[in-house]
Amino acid sequence: MHEWALAEAVITTVEEIVEREKYEEVFEVSLTIGELQQIDTGIMKFALKHLKEGKLKKAKFSIKMHKASFKCNVCGNLWVFNKNKFNEEVSEAIHFIPEVSHTYIKCPKCKSPDFNIVEGRGLYIQKIRGRK
Amino acid sequence: MVDPRISIIDGRLRGVKDIIVVSSGKGGVGKSLTASVLALILTRRGYKVGLLDLDFTSPSTHLILGVRGLNPTEDKGIIPVEVFGLRHMSIVYYTKDKSTSLRGEDLSNILTELLAVTGWGELDFLILDMPPGIGDTTLDVIKYISRSRFLLVATPSILAFSTVQKLVDLLKSQNITIIGVLENIGRSDTALAKHVRDIGVKYLGTIPFDDQIEGSIGNVDKLFNTEFASSIEKLVLPNILEAR
Ligand SMILES: Nc1ncnc2c1ncn2[C@@H]1O[C@H](COP(=O)(O)OP(=O)(O)OP(=O)(O)O)[C@@H](O)[C@H]1O
Ligand SMILES: [Mg+2]
Ligand SMILES: [Zn+2]
Numbered sequence: 001m002h003e004w005a006l007a008e009a010v011i012t013t014v015e016e017i018v019e020r021e022k023y024e025e026v027f028e029v030s031l032t033i034g035e036l037q038q039i040d041t042g043i044m045k046f047a048l049k050h051l052k053e054g055k056l057k058k059a060k061f062s063i064k065m066h067k068a069s070f071k072c073n074v075c076g077n078l079w080v081f082n083k084n085k086f087n088e089e090v091s092e093a094i095h096f097i098p099e100v101s102h103t104y105i106k107c108p109k110c111k112s113p114d115f116n117i118v119e120g121r122g123l124y125i126q127k128i129r130g131r132k
Numbered sequence: 133m134v135d136p137r138i139s140i141i142d143g144r145l146r147g148v149k150d151i152i153v154v155s156s157g158k159g160g161v162g163k164s165l166t167a168s169v170l171a172l173i174l175t176r177r178g179y180k181v182g183l184l185d186l187d188f189t190s191p192s193t194h195l196i197l198g199v200r201g202l203n204p205t206e207d208k209g210i211i212p213v214e215v216f217g218l219r220h221m222s223i224v225y226y227t228k229d230k231s232t233s234l235r236g237e238d239l240s241n242i243l244t245e246l247l248a249v250t251g252w253g254e255l256d257f258l259i260l261d262m263p264p265g266i267g268d269t270t271l272d273v274i275k276y277i278s279r280s281r282f283l284l285v286a287t288p289s290i291l292a293f294s295t296v297q298k299l300v301d302l303l304k305s306q307n308i309t310i311i312g313v314l315e316n317i318g319r320s321d322t323a324l325a326k327h328v329r330d331i332g333v334k335y336l337g338t339i340p341f342d343d344q345i346e347g348s349i350g351n352v353d354k355l356f357n358t359e360f361a362s363s364i365e366k367l368v369l370p371n372i373l374e375a376r
Contacts, residue, residue: 005209005249006136012143013136032133073235093226096210097245099188099238103227113233121241125134 002096003040006123007047011056017128018055026059026130034120035068035081036098038091059130068120072107079108081120098122137248141276144209144247147254148182151280152311152372153273157295159264161285162316165345167261168196169355169364170283170372175217176356177369179256182212185222186273187263188242189234194224198350209251216352221250239268247276257372266299274306281309283368284333288315288322300333311371312336337367 014029033039041063048061068081083091086104093100098121106113145151154167164187171183185193197220202213204225212219223232223242234242252258260280263269273280282303286292296313303310313328318338328335339360348354355361 002206002209002249005140005251008143008208009136009140009248013134013139016139017134093228096249097223097226097242099234099242099245100223100226100232102234102238103230103232113231114235116235117238123136125136 003043004047006039007044007051010048010061010123010125011051013125014056014059014128015054017125018130021132023055023128023130023132026056026128028060028062028127028129029056029125030062030064030127030129031123032064032066032126033123034066034098034117035083036094036101036117036120037123038083038095039063039123041065055130064126066120069118070101070105070107070115071118072110072112073114073116074112075107075110077107077109078118081105135244137244138276141244141247144250145252145258145277148252148258149256150372151258151260151277153260153262153280153282154285155262155270155282155299156264156285156292157266157270157299158286158292161287161292162339163264163285164192164196164261165360166283166285166314166316166364166368167259168193169361170368171218171257171259172197172216172352172355173361173365173369174257174259174372180254181217182219182221182252182255182258183261184246184250184258185220185224185261186243186269187261188223188239188269189232189263191222191224191229193220193261194222194229196349196355197352207251209249210246211251219252219255221246236268240272243269243272244276266295266302270299270302274303274308278306278308281311283311283372284313285316286313286324286328288318288324288338290323290327293324293327297327297331300331310334311368314368315339317341334371336371337363339363339367 312334
């Protein structure tokens with residue numbers, strides 16, 4: 001699963017931060033995940049739990065989802081992602097590489113494929129709470 | 133906010149011994165053909181090879197190889213397609229070769245995503261086919277994979293050299309290894325060799341126009357039998373194997 005790759009990336013990065021900022025122990029890590037990423041949070045949490053060790057052993061991982069929205073670069077129209085519009089193959093493709101939404105989504109107003117993903121891509125470490 | 137994808141890139145490429153970037157700056161000079169044929173030749177020599185198409189708006193290595201009906205699989209990440217003995221990865225597996233308009237930030241995100249989640253396993257060589265231009269993708273490769281070695285392709289035109297020269301400046305300023313400049317669709321009497329040597333870069337030789345190429349696109353056996361392929365084998369291969 002792709003979730004495992006992302007979980008591994010999270011753990012590696014948190015470990016780097018722990019090292020750099022000299023944490024003794026981490027209690028909580030807050031993550032935000034964009035809707036376009038269509039992460040299975042169950043699998044993600046399972047993977048994180050499985051991979052955490054050392055100073056992260058007791059850390060709790062909280063995951064917040066961000067709705068995806070787009071802004072057209074041609075007409076300025078703003079709209080939100082509606083995942084029910086796509087079949088499984090397209091959903092899978094967007095799940096792996098959110099930017100391929102440019103292949104399958106067009107501005108509903110002017111039909112341009114030139115839009116920005118305003119929110120809803122990526123996976124970010126928002127906050128780490130722990131003891132130094 | 134920290135993007136965790138960045139810190140795993142090195143780890144993902146840990147099993148890859150050598151990363152060869154086929155680039156030019158100039159468009160249409162034969163980068164994709166060179167990258168694909170080089171990947172095939174190294175594979176036939178018994179090396180474990182990966183080919184990553186980084187031309188996200190106009191991928192072409194899948195067409196040159198003739199990949200059909202295959203898809204990457206999942207196993208704690210994305211496992212590239214196995215085809216003709218090499219591992220191939222391209223955005224085309226997700227765009228289904230439909231038109232995909234991307235701005236700079238999108239290009240960067242795709243590159244980061246692919247580098248962070250693709251599991252290449254153990255490889256002797258990973259070949260990167262670059263898009264034309266010296267923009268986001270080139271800068272990201274330099275930033276994230278500084279151990280890359282660049283193989284530059286140019287045509288005899290002074291216009292191609294002028295662009296390659298700018299790329300050479302950038303690579304030198306970042307201490308990136310340049311394998312050399314390969315002249316493609318060349319003649320024997322061009323000034324490119326001298327220009328290249330004058331800027332302190334190795335000139336690898338010239339590949340003539342090969343009228344067998346167009347009919348060999350998409351057919352690996354035919355590609356192997358072209359003059360283009362024997363030229364790559366003669367001019368490029370020794371320079372790639374030498375430093376190892
Ligand atoms: N030596 C050659 N003889 C004949 N045709 C060639 C030769 N080298 C390349 N070509 C042809 O020239 C065209 C451009 O080659 P290719 O797509 O590999 O260039 P490129 O540098 O990757 O282009 P782009 O900048 O668009 O990515 C293709 O049709 C290819 O088959
Ligand atoms: Mg190309
Ligand atoms: Zn619009």
